[in-house]
Amino acid sequence: MNDPNPKAARRATATVGAEAVQRCILPSCGASYGIREQIYVCPRCGGPLEIDCALEAVKQARDLPTLWESRAASRDPRDRSGVWRYRELLPFDDRAPIVTLFEGNTPLYEAPRGAKYAGLSALHLKHQGCNPTSSFKDTGMTVAVTQAALLGARTVVCASTGNTAASLAAYAARAELQCAILLPQGQISSAKLAQSMDYGAIVCEIAGNFDDCMRLIGELADEPFIYIANSINPFRIEGQKTVAFEILQQCEWRVPDHVVVPGGNMGNSSALGKGFDEMLRLGLTVRLPKLSVIQAEGAAPLAHLFASLESKGATDCEDFPDQIDFVQHPRTLATAIKIGAPVSWKKALRAVLRSHGSIITVTEQEIADAKAIIGRDGIGCEPASATTVAGIRKLVGAGKIRAEESVIAVLTGHVLKDPDYVSNYHRGTLSFGLTEQGGAPKPPHITGAFRNAPEKIAASKNAILESLERRR
C-alpha cells in the first residue's frame, strides 16, 4: 500500500489550474486576483472570493468522466484521493505538494427506512462522515492545506464548532505545519475536541460563541505567517466542490432531482452549488439538481431571509440582497451548526436560487427523531447531518419534493462525533432546557419517538430470551 505521506504524493499533476484566478463574486465588482495571492475576501470591495477555474480552457471535457473512472483502481495517491482524482478542475499545477489522507470516496447508501419516514419512494444518503477525520471537512482541508504549504505558511488557523478544527489539525500534522484552533468554550462535543488534541493542535477555548471566534479569525488574517482555513477561504470550497462530481459519478451521471444539505457557516452548500454548476457548464450534465439547505430553528438566519424572499415572490432572480439579519444568540443541540452569522451566506443563497431549491428550518425534536431514523438504516450520523432528513420530510409535506423524485441527503458527520447526544436521546435525557444565558428552562426534554434505551437484565439465558420475546 502507498504511504499517504504528502512527500510521497509529490508527483506530476496534469491540470488546467494554472489558468485559474481568484474572483470577487459580487456582480458590482468582479475583480480578479492571482491564484497564489494570500487573500480571503476581495481587497477592493470586501466581497466573497471564489476560484474561477478557467473552464473554457478545459480540453475534451467529454472525456473527463472516463478518465476519472479509470483512476478508481490506481494506486497513485492522487488517484486514491476522492478529491485529487478530479485534479483537472483544481487550481494547481503539476508540482503541487499535495497533502492528502485519502479523503473522499465516501459511500452513497440507499436508506429505505429514511425514505419511508420522509414520504419518498427512495432516499440516498451521501455519507461524508466516512472521511478520514469523520466529517465532510476533509475534502476541503486537503486543498486548503496544500495551498498553505505552497504559500510557505508557518501556522494554519481556524474558528470551529469542532469538525473544521479536527480536520485542520489532522492535515496540518501531515504537512508538519503549526496549527491553532479557536473553539467556543464549552460548546463543542468532547469527541471533536479530543481529535484536535490528539492531532497536536494548539487548542484555544475562547470565552464566546462561534461567531466571536470567526470575528477573531478576521483579525488574525492580517498576519502574513498565518493561513486561515475556514470556508471563507475559497480553496476549501474547491476541495468540497468535488463531492458534487463524486455524487454524479456514483449516479452514473444521471442528475438527482434534489440534493439536501445542512446549513451552518454555508461553505458546504456553496461548494456543492459550485461543483454542480461546473459540471453543467462543461456540458457533462444537462441541468442542476435543486439544492436545498436546512437550518436548525434556533440558528437560521438564511432560512429567515429566504422565507422573506419567498413571501415577496423574489426567489426567481439572481439579484440577491446584500443584507441579512444575523442571529445574535444562536441555539441548537446540533452544535456543529450553532452559527448566527454565516460567512458564506451570499454564495449559498446564490447556489440555492440558481437551482430553484429551498432554505428551511427544522425543530430540535425533528432533528433528533430524524437522526434516530437514519440510525435505523444502519448508517448513523451526527445531529447536524440529520437536519437533512428532517428537512426532506417537511419539503415532501409542503409539496416541494414529490414522492417519486430522486433525492440525496448529504450526511456531514459520523455518529461517533457526538455520542453524548445519541445516548441522551435514547435514554430519554436529551434536554434543550436552558437558554445560553442560563435563563428559564424551555420544555426540558426531547421525547424521542424512536428511543432505544439499554435494558438491565439478570445474568440468565431465560431473562435474555424473555427480553427478546417482549420486543418482537
Ligand code: F0G
Ligand atoms: N454539518 C456538520 C457536521 C458540520 O460540522 C458543519 C459545520 C455543518 C454541517 C455546516 O456546514 O458550515 O459548511 O454550512 N461545521 C463547521 C465547523 C462550522 O467548524 O466544524 P457549513
